[in-house]
Amino acid sequence: MPRESATASKTVLSSFDQALKDLVKALRETFISPFGFVYIIIILLGLILTILRFTKGLAGVTNLSDYNAWGIWIGFDLLTGVALAAGGFVTSAAVYIFGYKKYHFAVRPAILTGFLGYALVIVALNYDVGRPWRMPYPFILQQGTTSVLFEVGACVVLYFLVLFMEFCPAALEWLGLKKLRKQLIKLTLVLTIFGVILSTLHQSSLGSLFLIAPSKLHPLWYSSYLPIFFFVSSVFAGFSIVIFESALSHRFFGDKMDEALQKGREDLALGFGKAASLVLAGYFAVKIFGISVDNHWHLLGTPYGIWFLVELLGFVALPCFLYAVGVRDRNLTIIKWAAICTVIGVMLNRLNISLIAFNWHLPSADRYFPHWMEIAISVFIVTLGIVAFRIIASMMPILHDHPDYND
Amino acid sequence: MSISRRKFLGWLGVAGISTVLDKRVYAASNKHFSGYPDSGGVLYDNVLCIGCRDCENGCNQVNELPQPDKPFDDLSILDNKRRTSPKAYTVVNRYDGIKDAKGPVYRKIQCNHCLEPACASSCFVKAYTKTETGAVTYDSSVCVGCRYCMIACPFEIPTYEYDKALTPRIMKCTMCYPRLLKGKLPGCVQLCPTEALTFGKRTQLIKTARERIRKYPDRYIDHIYGEHEMGGTSWLYLSGVPFRDLGMREDLGITPAPELTKGALGSVPIIVGLWPAVLTGMYALSKRKEKIAREEKEEAVATALAKASAEAEEKLSKVLTEAEVKNQTAIEGAVKKALGKVADNQTKEGT
Numbered sequence: 001m002p003r004e005s006a007t008a009s010k011t012v013l014s015s016f017d018q019a020l021k022d023l024v025k026a027l028r029e030t031f032i033s034p035f036g037f038v039y040i041i042i043i044l045l046g047l048i049l050t051i052l053r054f055t056k057g058l059a060g061v062t063n064l065s066d067y068n069a070w071g072i073w074i075g076f077d078l079l080t081g082v083a084l085a086a087g088g089f090v091t092s093a094a095v096y097i098f099g100y101k102k103y104h105f106a107v108r109p110a111i112l113t114g115f116l117g118y119a120l121v122i123v124a125l126n127y128d129v130g131r132p133w134r135m136p137y138p139f140i141l142q143q144g145t146t147s148v149l150f151e152v153g154a155c156v157v158l159y160f161l162v163l164f165m166e167f168c169p170a171a172l173e174w175l176g177l178k179k180l181r182k183q184l185i186k187l188t189l190v191l192t193i194f195g196v197i198l199s200t201l202h203q204s205s206l207g208s209l210f211l212i213a214p215s216k217l218h219p220l221w222y223s224s225y226l227p228i229f230f231f232v233s234s235v236f237a238g239f240s241i242v243i244f245e246s247a248l249s250h251r252f253f254g255d256k257m258d259e260a261l262q263k264g265r266e267d268l269a270l271g272f273g274k275a276a277s278l279v280l281a282g283y284f285a286v287k288i289f290g291i292s293v294d295n296h297w298h299l300l301g302t303p304y305g306i307w308f309l310v311e312l313l314g315f316v317a318l319p320c321f322l323y324a325v326g327v328r329d330r331n332l333t334i335i336k337w338a339a340i341c342t343v344i345g346v347m348l349n350r351l352n353i354s355l356i357a358f359n360w361h362l363p364s365a366d367r368y369f370p371h372w373m374e375i376a377i378s379v380f381i382v383t384l385g386i387v388a389f390r391i392i393a394s395m396m397p398i399l400h401d402h403p404d405y406n407d
Numbered sequence: 408m409s410i411s412r413r414k415f416l417g418w419l420g421v422a423g424i425s426t427v428l429d430k431r432v433y434a435a436s437n438k439h440f441s442g443y444p445d446s447g448g449v450l451y452d453n454v455l456c457i458g459c460r461d462c463e464n465g466c467n468q469v470n471e472l473p474q475p476d477k478p479f480d481d482l483s484i485l486d487n488k489r490r491t492s493p494k495a496y497t498v499v500n501r502y503d504g505i506k507d508a509k510g511p512v513y514r515k516i517q518c519n520h521c522l523e524p525a526c527a528s529s530c531f532v533k534a535y536t537k538t539e540t541g542a543v544t545y546d547s548s549v550c551v552g553c554r555y556c557m558i559a560c561p562f563e564i565p566t567y568e569y570d571k572a573l574t575p576r577i578m579k580c581t582m583c584y585p586r587l588l589k590g591k592l593p594g595c596v597q598l599c600p601t602e603a604l605t606f607g608k609r610t611q612l613i614k615t616a617r618e619r620i621r622k623y624p625d626r627y628i629d630h631i632y633g634e635h636e637m638g639g640t641s642w643l644y645l646s647g648v649p650f651r652d653l654g655m656r657e658d659l660g661i662t663p664a665p666e667l668t669k670g671a672l673g674s675v676p677i678i679v680g681l682w683p684a685v686l687t688g689m690y691a692l693s694k695r696k697e698k699i700a701r702e703e704k705e706e707a708v709a710t711a712l713a714k715a716s717a718e719a720e721e722k723l724s725k726v727l728t729e730a731e732v733k734n735q736t737a738i739e740g741a742v743k744k745a746l747g748k749v750a751d752n753q754t755k756e757g758t
Contacts, residue, residue: 059569066492066566069557097686099693130552130567130575134532137549142533148668149555150531151675189690197682201675208671212529212559215659227671 015176046380068368075354077124086238088114155202277323315345446541465598520641525664529559542582638663
């Protein structure tokens with residue numbers, strides 16, 4: 001018996017040893033690469049700006065004002081970040097709940113992207129809020145349950161935990177901790193259902209955040225349907241980001257992809273492309289209903305109306321059509337461009353609602369435009385995500401199956 | 408069981424009382440919240456305002472705000488439009504050249520102390536309180552600094568100390584809540600030399616305002632701003648010119664802010680309650696589909712196998728029969744041949 005446990009701990013140790021070697025190799029591959037230099041520069045700049053942010057306050061690095069309390073850290077990092085991190089929940093729901101097992105290979109990359117996406121949202125919020133160390137206060141001290149933001153916060157934190165647990169099996173395989181992994185795998189369905197509930201709640205309530213400000217958001221974007229718009233658009237954002245990401249990983253991690261992944265890529269683009277086209281069509285319909293119930297047709301002729309049409313026709317109707325054509329012709333290139341168009345459209349929508357069509361009534365002198373340091377910090381945070389993805393994907397079984405596990 | 412006359416009358420009585428009680432309960436319920444009873448407020452009458460900025464000065468003193476660059480009696484400040492800031496809870500702006508106005512018209516800006524405040528409704532850590540005095544107060548000791556209140560406020564009142572690195576606070580008028588508790592007037596009201604500002608019970612202020620409009624219909628616009636805007640505010644305004652000419656929004660509606668998010672928040676329990684059932688149902692359906700597919704496949708395989716073996720058997724028996732027939736023929740042929748040979752031999756021997 002003692003001898004057995006000794007051998008067991010020896011195997012664990014040796015797998016830890018291997019894991020460490022993988023980590024060193026992944027770090028080397030990431031930083032000693034054509035992009036490595038760029039990563040290092042951006043990260044150094046980001047660290048300097050971080051010091052500036054926490055010594056000079058928000059005024060030192062942002063263009064935020066009393067009229068414009070939220071800038072791109074909310075509009076881009078939080079709103080767009082969460083929408084684009086929806087790939088995790090749509091993929092795991094498709095595979096584990098709806099039974100599309102042939103897309104199983106796409107679950108891990110999608111979960112990892114979602115997990116890192118939410119992690120970065122939380123990082124970004126630490127820059128944005130005035131006293132980040134108080135972020136637990138609403139949950140432990142005084143619960144402001146009448147606030148939509150309370151719901152957003154609670155769901156984001158809980159969903160982040162769910163994503164962490166969904167991500168864990170890959171990490172445990174890398175570390176060689178078989179027993180713990182087995183326990184976690186058993187929770188897959190429950191975690192997936194939790195994930196869908198929490199995503200439904202906070203994806204929609206990010207839209208509900210703006211329900212309280214009908215006098216500030218342009219009437220074409222303000223609607224009592226905002227929560228529904230946000231949830232539905234997160235679904236096609238999720239499908240599109242998974243398609244886009246699978247195209248990207250094919251390009252950059254082709255060597256780390258196994259055969260199933262290469263073969264499945266086409267299947268995935270066709271299946272998710274079809275789904276995205278359908279959901280985009282549904283979204284287009286409810287957006288039209290939104291204009292109709294409020295009878296805002298006459299606003300479409302104004303400059304804001306034209307901008308609204310650019311978003312609705314150029315970044316909803318067009319990708320919907322492109323997806324449909326791409327799927328019919330089995331043309332992966334068209335599907336890829338449809339995905340890119342959709343992702344840009346979701347980003348545009350979130351920026352419109354939080355920044356561009358928000359405070360539209362103010363004179364231009366009082367309007368917001370981000371400071372370059374705000375943009376730089378956002379770029380820094382996104383870069384952290386890309387670097388983390390590269391490192392994790394090169395050392396853990398994300399884009400390929402681990403040979404020791406075949407369930 | 409028999410019903411006595413007395414019992415019957417008793418029941419009738421109970422039924423009667425309960426209908427009455429029912430109505431009373433309904434009438435007393437706060438379905439429509441119109442503010443704490445006897446809560447205070449301030450009436451600002453811009454017809455009486457001379458734009459002297461004494462109110463700004465009073466506010467600055469009692470709230471111990473930093474001294475401004477230019478003194479309060481420097482009225483050149485009024486040449487520019489200002490808004491509330493972390494250094495000024497209240498500001499007065501001057502509007503020149505308004506149609507039908509005899510001279511400049513002033514507008515004092517500060518927190519309106521809504522009856523159902525958007526800031527309080529939007530705060531996820533309950534830093535805001537609508538107190539029974541009417542004042543909306545803010546507690547910086549719990550504030551996280553998310554600034555959602557600034558997004559939510561329809562009057563664009565809360566301001567933020569963006570330049571503080573570690574201890575930024577929201578800064579806004581508190582209606583001098585600490586002074587109210589001591590029975591004192593708000594700082595601005597205290598110093599106002601013309602009674603353009605009147606502190607009192609909100610219900611009384613509305614009566615006062617109506618009275619002024621009734622007495623001097625040619626001096627006032629027939630509207631008390633704040634009586635119903637955003638569900639009503641504790642600060643009320645009378646004006647001699649249309650409110651929109653003073654940059655005051657007339658399109659805010661009368662819906663209190665909490666109503667705007669009520670529906671969305673109300674859907675949370677529905678999603679939490681029903682989604683698990685729907686999703687598990689979906690899962691069960693996809694499992695069932697899989698099971699049926701598997702069974703159909705198995706059945707198809709079994710049928711195919713059965714068919715194949717039947718065919719094989721048939722073929723075999725056919726072949727066997729054929730072979731037998733062939734054999735038989737061969738034997739018969741051989742026998743015939745042999746018999747023929749024997750007969751031939753016999754004939755040969757016979758000759």
